[in-house]
Amino acid sequence: MAVRPVPPVPSPEQPEQVADREETERLLAVVAERVDELRKQRFAGEDPVVVPKPVRRISEALREGAIVALVAERLGALLRFDEKLLAPAEDLARDELASAYRFLAVWDLRAAADALERAARLARFPENQQRVALGWALHRLVSDLLQLVPGEDGDRKKHRSLPAVRIVRDLLVTLDQLPSAERDFYAAEAERLGNAWREAAEDDRTWCVWALLRARVALIRGEGTETVLAWLLRLASRAGLDAPDDDPDGLGTLVRRARAVFALLAGTVEDEELRQLASAASPRDLFRALVAALTAAWGEDALTATHRFALALYVPETASPREAADG
Missing domain, CATH: 3.30.56 (Phenylalanyl-tRNA Synthetase; Chain B, domain 1)
Incomplete structure (x- = not known):
């Protein structure tokens, strides 16, 4: 049981400091x-x-x-x-930039955008202003990574690679106030993420890793039950994990419940059993079950596998241990 810490009693020798409200x-x-x-x-x-x-x-x-x-x-x-x-306010600008980049590393686009906007209002030093510009380019990169479905876009020729990879690469050439090591790092990161996305267009397992990430982000963002279930059903089908089973709590049953949601929405079938199945559908339960099934099938932690689609952050070689941990 957690115990709330008791605030220390002010010492008579060190009286409590009280702010003057009026002043x-x-x-x-x-x-x-x-x-x-x-x-x-x-x-x-x-x-x-x-x-x-x-x-x-x-x-x-x-x-x-x-x-x-x-x-x-x-x-x-x-x-x-x-x-x-x-x-x-330059130290505040640096703090906002650090927050923005950390949010991008965990695919939180909204929080990253808010932090970048605050950093843009505060930054005065040229290198920090350029990091704001780079942050927006990386924001576009992460957004493309999540929004463009590998290998399934309507215009295959246009999206053979992530458009934002070139945006990041072209911008980095102009950022003359940043260390070359930092520019090279993010150029390599953009290329790496672009290659991972392109591989997902051609390889079933990599596509499943990407789809698991997409479902995870939808779940965290609260994009809605139907959105999360739709991604999970696509993932289950692509991974061959959508076969029915007799276990009332098994993966097959969870998939049936999710499908019932869309059957009701489509209006193709409507009966009491379908309504009961749909009412029991749980995005979180299906997500956990798929993670467990994929982990068993792949021989590696499925959630850890999604990190290949995460933006890595540059840490200067001269950074202190604390800065390296924060970055």
Whole structure:
């Protein structure tokens, strides 16, 4: 049984720090007002720089410094300080970029797009701006990987390979602020994913690995019961795992339940038994059963096999152990 940790009792020698609510709200109100002013300038097409207002007293200077730092951070704007321009939000831009790339590595396109949009608003250093551009190209690559069915697109000639592979390759040539090792890494990754997708168009087992990934992503995204079941039924059929059986909890029964869902939707047959089968259909149960069956048939973990369609992330050789773990 989990036990909620008891917060430590403040020591009499170190009294608890309590924020001044009134002064905090006053400071944040000033920050919000200046942010609104600068946003209006941006809307007019300007790129405003945050400049501290002149003050007379040291206490006012400290407060003004806090205000302009917060304003610049919230907007991703440049801050003028001692005749130099600073980018206080650049660390936040790097964090958003790292998050975006990690989301792409687990096929979470929506979260990756949100993080890339935030990074684009914050990034000021050229290398981070270029990583935003690369992130969008990789986003397109992962999207193509999931949306284009290997070997089954209507225009076979057009989609003999993933279109985004060329987009990534052509973009990388222009990213002159990134290390060559990083550019080479993602060029190789795009090529590797493109080759894996192309292999799935010609090899049944690789196609089944891709379809398992597609069903898994649909399940995680909550794309709907019918969508997940449709991918799982296609996978079961291609893998030869859709034969009926007498086990009430076996794979064959789970497949029958899934098929009943679509039989009712098509309106081809309608009876009480079919409705009962359809009502018992479970995408998660069928997914787990197929993973177990494929693992047994292939002699390797079926979910692990889907990682060949996952984007690997570049880790600089000089990265610390913690950075390598995060990447």
